[in-house]
Amino acid sequence: MSSLSDWLGETHVRKRPIMGTIAGAFSGELDGIRARLIHWTTLGYTVELLESKGVWKKGDILPLSGAEFHIERQDATQEGP
Numbered sequence: 532m533s534s535l536s537d538w539l540g541e542t543h544v545r546k547r548p549i550m551g552t553i554a555g556a557f558s559g560e561l562d563g564i565r566a567r568l569i570h571w572t573t574l575g576y577t578v579e580l581l582e583s584k585g586v587w588k589k590g591d592i593l594p595l596s597g598a599e600f601h602i603e604r605q606d607a608t609q610e611g612p
Contacts (some may be wrong), residue, residue: 534537534576535536548567548568548583549602549605550566550581550602550603550605551566551567551568552564552566552600552601552603553595553600553601555595555598555599556598556600560585560587560594561587564581564582564584564587565581566578566579566580566581566600567579568602569592575594575596575597575599575600576595576597576600577594578592578593580592588610
């Protein structure tokens with residue numbers, strides 16, 4: 532049985548999570564909150580909150596539009612933990 536990375540190809544398996552910042556979602560309630568990208572489509576993103584704020588708790592899963600989630604640039608030459 533082949534592994535998932537063999538089936539998908541090495542280029543499709545990410546080693547580091549994609550992080551970003553929320554802006555303008557839910558009337559600005561989550562502005563500046565960091566989140567991890569879980570899934571993306573042509574309609575937008577699904578993210579997991581990395582911080583709590585108000586009624587929103589760390590770990591909450593939210594759908595956002597492309598305009599509401601700003602992906603942080605990651606330096607490809609830098610190794611992660």
